Amino acid sequence: MVDNLHIVYRLRGGGPGKAKGAKGKAALREQALAAKEQQDQEPQQDRGGRASRAVRRLTGRSEQAKKGGRKVHAIRGVSFTAYRGEAIGVIGSNGSGKSTILRAIAGLMPPEAGRVYTEGQPSLLGVNAALMNDLSGERNVILGCLAMGMTPQEAYAKREEIIRFSGINEKGDFSSLPMRAYSSGMAARLRFAIASAKNHDVLMIDEALATGDRKFRRRSEERIRELRGEAGTVFLVSHSNKSIRDTCDRVLWLETGSLVMDGPTEEVLEAYEEFMNG
Ligand SMILES: Nc1ncnc2c1ncn2[C@@H]1O[C@H](COP(=O)(O)OP(=O)(O)OP(=O)(O)O)[C@@H](O)[C@H]1O
Numbered sequence: 001m002v003d004n005l006h007i008v009y010r011l012r013g014g015g016p017g018k019a020k021g022a023k024g025k026a027a028l029r030e031q032a033l034a035a036k037e038q039q040d041q042e043p044q045q046d047r048g049g050r051a052s053r054a055v056r057r058l059t060g061r062s063e064q065a066k067k068g069g070r071k072v073h074a075i076r077g078v079s080f081t082a083y084r085g086e087a088i089g090v091i092g093s094n095g096s097g098k099s100t101i102l103r104a105i106a107g108l109m110p111p112e113a114g115r116v117y118t119e120g121q122p123s124l125l126g127v128n129a130a131l132m133n134d135l136s137g138e139r140n141v142i143l144g145c146l147a148m149g150m151t152p153q154e155a156y157a158k159r160e161e162i163i164r165f166s167g168i169n170e171k172g173d174f175s176s177l178p179m180r181a182y183s184s185g186m187a188a189r190l191r192f193a194i195a196s197a198k199n200h201d202v203l204m205i206d207e208a209l210a211t212g213d214r215k216f217r218r219r220s221e222e223r224i225r226e227l228r229g230e231a232g233t234v235f236l237v238s239h240s241n242k243s244i245r246d247t248c249d250r251v252l253w254l255e256t257g258s259l260v261m262d263g264p265t266e267e268v269l270e271a272y273e274e275f276m277n278g
Pocket residue numbers: 009010011072073074092093094095096097098099100101
């Protein structure tokens with residue numbers, strides 16, 4: 001359940017730094033020596049405070065930096081409830097907040113206000129999901145499975161099936177090659193194959209199908225339907241209305257971070273298509 005969620009990105013840096021002005025290196029060195037001298041005279045516990053203040057200054061996490069930085073209010077008061085067994089499409093024009101809301105549901109973005117309540121563990125499968133470029137596809141399959149909580153035995157037992165599903169070996173023995181030799185579509189297929197090898201409580205897929213070819217898209221859409229059948233909830237972010245139509249029975253439409261519509265796929269897509277063509 002997503003309850004009146006607000007997500008704000010804060011941009012630090014990029015602003016004008018403190019000019020050194022006419023002080024020069026000698027004056028700065030003098031200032032540093034004076035600070036050191038003062039520190040040597042301070043009791044131990046004060047030094048801890050000074051150190052953490054210095055770290056906050058360096059990482060820009062001071063209250064001042066918070067207030068002074070630029071903000072992007074990416075999600076503005078979105079609320080909805082998702083149920084087990086639903087496949088929910090998330091649509092909207094570029095920058096409308098689709099990826100951000102998935103990241104928030106996955107617990108990767110702290111809410112500015114509002115809450116996300118989930119039953120079970122949400123897993124986010126994005127086109128940028130981390131796989132190691134220098135390792136072979138096979139190695140990445142094992143790593144991915146272990147990262148999803150499988151035992152080594154389970155991971156090895158699933159390896160063949162995952163590689164077969166991904167189809168990366170259809171044009172040669174690619175699974176033994178380092179991932180950097182893969183096209184973006186092949187890498188996306190492997191990521192999807194790994195993530196979908198496990199039954200997820202909440203699986204979120206961010207454009208992962210967009211880079212696959214038609215044959216793979218059909219196969220992965222079929223797999224999404226199976227995952228739903230296995231009682232999970234699937235969220236699919238896509239700019240392909242066809243993928244959404246073929247996979248989802250409910251659609252959330254976001255624009256500039258607000259929920260424009262939440263309803264049955266056909267109803268929402270019709271309104272969205274009219275908006276985009278209008
Ligand atoms: N790391 C970031 N730092 C600052 N602002 C960000 C960051 N990521 C996204 N945004 C901003 O948040 C808003 C929502 O972005 P988001 O990526 O969620 O949109 P989207 O609907 O997924 O876009 P697209 O369809 O282009 O992938 C945009 O205004 C974007 O500029």
